[in-house]
Amino acid sequence: MSTTFRSRITARLGRSYLARIQKHGIGASTLRLLPEDLLMPLRRDGLDPVRELAGTRANAPLSKVSLPFGMDAWVVTGYQESKAVLGSADAFSTDFAHLATNAGVTAEQSPGGLGFSDPPVHTRLRRILTPEFTMRRLRRLAPRIDAIVGERLEAMAAMRGPVDLVQEFALPIPSLTICELLGVPYEDRDDFQRLAMDRFDLFGGTTAPFGAMSASMDYFREVVRAQRRKPGEGLLGMIVREHGDSVDDEELAGLADGVLTGGFETTASTIALGSLVLLRHEDVRTRLRTEDAVTTPFVEEALxxxxxxxxxxxxxxxxxxxxAGVVIPRGDMVLCSLSGANRDPSYVVDDGRFDLHRRPQAGHLAFGHGIHRCIGAELARMELRSAYPALARRFPGMRLAVPPQDLAFRKLSIVYGIESLPVHLR
Known part of the structure; x- marks a missing residue:
């Protein structure tokens, strides 16, 4: 068998394998085919990365992983190495076409937006969005965010028995904030939660990530058509009024989907996990409740x-x-472990504890780095700075309603999270 023919066969088998994942999700039988070196950065031990991640980072902060059927990828676990990859838009592409080629999916399934585009398309779209995410524009949302947080706290106070902080607090805050930001109907918040969460969980069953992307895009196409007919006061309406047909419906739906993807599940998970930190550290909860100056350090350390x-x-x-002295061949896929980078000893002295006084040498990578750094980073910070101290002040005596070992964390998810967080509020 010739080398060329063999490479074609392995490429075809690889595409079929990834298409199977797309259609059926990742179950136990599929996971057995994936190398542990690829899955390990997605595993956690409670709030901490698994120990193997630190070992991998110490031995090889940039390591090659052989995927099934001859495909290769690189996993980056070091801080400086991750910054180098994420900051090199000229050397690395995020264009969805690469995923379509390698995974056997169609271009129509592309979510568009900033995350899956390269310059000059990315540059043009980000230039359109950037004015809407300046602090001057975002300040108009601050009173509404505080009101959303307050409404959720009062609703929880009226409940009897244990309250699930995930369902009643962490999920509604970013969901309602994004509804407010985009200018879409309040009653769609449940769809927001479902559409955003399905794409990140690798145990997606019959709803695989690519299918969730398609469903989300279908939804936003309808929203965009409604905004074209009658532009509202939200982000989509403002773009329609200011840019007209220079941004077509597909691009606008992609931008909306990107805001949902980047701003909902990520913020909800951080609120929930940060609430668990508060439950575990009464001294930190007390300081957050009584000292305004502690809010920003708490948020940055939580991130x-x-x-x-x-x-x-x-x-x-x-x-x-x-x-970092390693040559990555043209066309290879590179995956940066942000949880690994943010615990790298070359970046921060990290003893595994949550520490309000920790002062890293440089900025964390929780929002990424480079041209694809999360455009909604400041909006997320606003939500966190509102939610955490308000929760600590409203319920100073809150405590877990279940043994800590009974808490269920998400498995093998790109966005880590906790399934539920039942607490006694008083």
Whole structure:
């Protein structure tokens, strides 16, 4: 068998394998085919990365992983190495076409938006969105965010028995905030939660991530058509009024989907996991309740320590490129472990504890880095700075309603989270 023919066969088998994942999700039988080196960065021990991640980072902060049927990827676990990859838009591409080629999916399933596009398309779309995410524009949402947080706290106070902080607090805050930001109907909040969460959980059953992307895009196409007919006061309406047909419906739906993807599940998981930190550390909860100056350090340490987004969007090498003395061949996929980078000893002295006084040498990578750094980072910070202290003040005596070992955390999810967080509020 010739080398060329063999490579065609392995490529076809690889596409079929990934298409199977797309259709049926990842179950136990599929997981057995994936190398542990690829799955390990998505595993956690409670709030902490598994120990193997630190070992891998110490031995090889950039390591090659052989995928089934001859495909290769690189897992990056070091801080400086991750910054180098994420900050090199000229050397690495995030264009969805690479995923379509390798996974056997169609271009029509692309979610569009900023996360899966390269310059100059990315540059043009980000330029359209950036004015809407400046602090001057976002300040108009601050009173509404505080009101949403207050409404959720009062609703919980009226409940009897244990209250699930995930369902009653962490999920509604970003969901309602995004509804407010985009200018879509309040009653659609349940759809927001479902559409955002399905794509991140690798145990998706019959609703695999690509299928969730398609469903989300279908929904936003309808929203965009409604905004074209009658532009509202939200982000979509403002873009329609200010840019007209220079942004077509598909691009606008992709931008809306990107806001949902980047701003809902990530923030909800961080709120929930940060609430668990408060439950575990009464001294921290007391300081957050009584000292306004503690809010920002708490939020930044929570973002770094929790790293809810465990893996950045995949990158593909545009050409052979050397990172940290390792040559990544053209076309190879690169996956940056943000949870690994944010615990790297070369970046921060990390003893595994949550520490309000920790002062890293540079900024954490919880929001990514480079041109694809989360455009909604400041909006997320606003939500966290509102939610955490308000929760601590409203319910100073809250405590877990179940033994800690009974808490169920998400398995093998790009966005890490906790399934439920039942508490006694008083």
């Amino acid at each position: 770094r320590y929790l790293s809810a987004v465990q893996m950045a969007f995949p990158r593909f090498a545009r050409q052979d490129i050397e990172i």
